[in-house]
Amino acid sequence: METTVRPPLYWRPMKKTLLLVLATLWLSACVSFPKGQWPSPNRPLVNYAVLGKVAIITPDKRDSANLYWQQQKQTFNLKLTSFLGTSVLSMEGEPGQVSLTNSEGTFKDTDAQYLLYQLTGWQLPVNDFPQWLKGQSGERGMIVKKDSKGRIDTLKSEGWTIHYLRWTQAGGRDLPAMLDMSKDNIKIKLQINEWQPR
Structure with missing residues (x-):
């Protein structure tokens, strides 16, 4: 999944912009590689x-x-x-x-x-x-x-x-x-x- 980060409408401090980009990339990674739940140990791992x-x-x-x-x-x-x-x-x-x-x-x-x-x-x-x-x-x-x-x-x-x-x-x-x-x-x-x- 490609994520597009639009430029702000007004000037923002560089720190806030960097945090926004990092947060977006982190969320994108979570969506791309979702994790499930481990089955109970007595059930087959498939x-x-x-x-x-x-x-x-x-x-x-x-x-x-x-x-x-x-x-x-x-x-x-x-x-x-x-x-x-x-x-x-x-x-x-x-x-x-x-x-x-x-x-x-x-x-x-x-x-x-x-x-x-x-x-x-x-x-x-x-x-x-x-x-x-x-x-x-x-x-x-x-x-x-x-x-x-x-x-x-x-x-x-x-x-x-x-x-x-x-x-x-x-x-x-x-x-x-x-x-x-x-x-x-x-x-x-x-x-x-x-x-x-x-």
């Missing part, structure tokens, strides 16, 4: 958002970005930005339909993981993010090891090995805060700085 950082490491190079992932039931929204805040790409979709937008345009496919790899060369397992981000194995995963609190420590799924290195409390439940994922010669480090209800 609507949420995470903010963090991701590093994709291969023998040839290392790429890093800020990550925003929002899940609304089966619909997801992914945004990657540079550490300077410029957009790298955005992706949104649902089962069987996904679109990715970057500096070259908007592209569509039926498989999010395949589309991301074709356009960036990154093997990022986004198809499994809805489960792995929450510390769940999903239908295809095999839990190798749990920690002393019964949370997943190590998970294997379709060639990927996922290590949960740190957990945090949000909405009355334990949720991952740091993950290491590896497959063949690819390593992915994911740090989650904030969980939000949606």
Whole structure:
């Protein structure tokens, strides 16, 4: 949403004008990213958002970005930005339909993981993010090891090995805060700085 701040009809002190602009921007941000309420801990978490950082490491190079992932039931929204805040790409979709937008345009496919790899060369397992981000194995995963609190420590799924290195409390439940994922010669480090209800 774009917000237009009209110039005052008469001169006002600079301090008041600055406060007005800051207040408008703050309200605009609140409208653009509304937060929901956490469900009770005994109910499934289906609507949420995470903010963090991701590093994709291969023998040839290392790429890093800020990550925003929002899940609304089966619909997801992914945004990657540079550490300077410029957009790298955005992706949104649902089962069987996904679109990715970057500096070259908007592209569509039926498989999010395949589309991301074709356009960036990154093997990022986004198809499994809805489960792995929450510390769940999903239908295809095999839990190798749990920690002393019964949370997943190590998970294997379709060639990927996922290590949960740190957990945090949000909405009355334990949720991952740091993950290491590896497959063949690819390593992915994911740090989650904030969980939000949606």
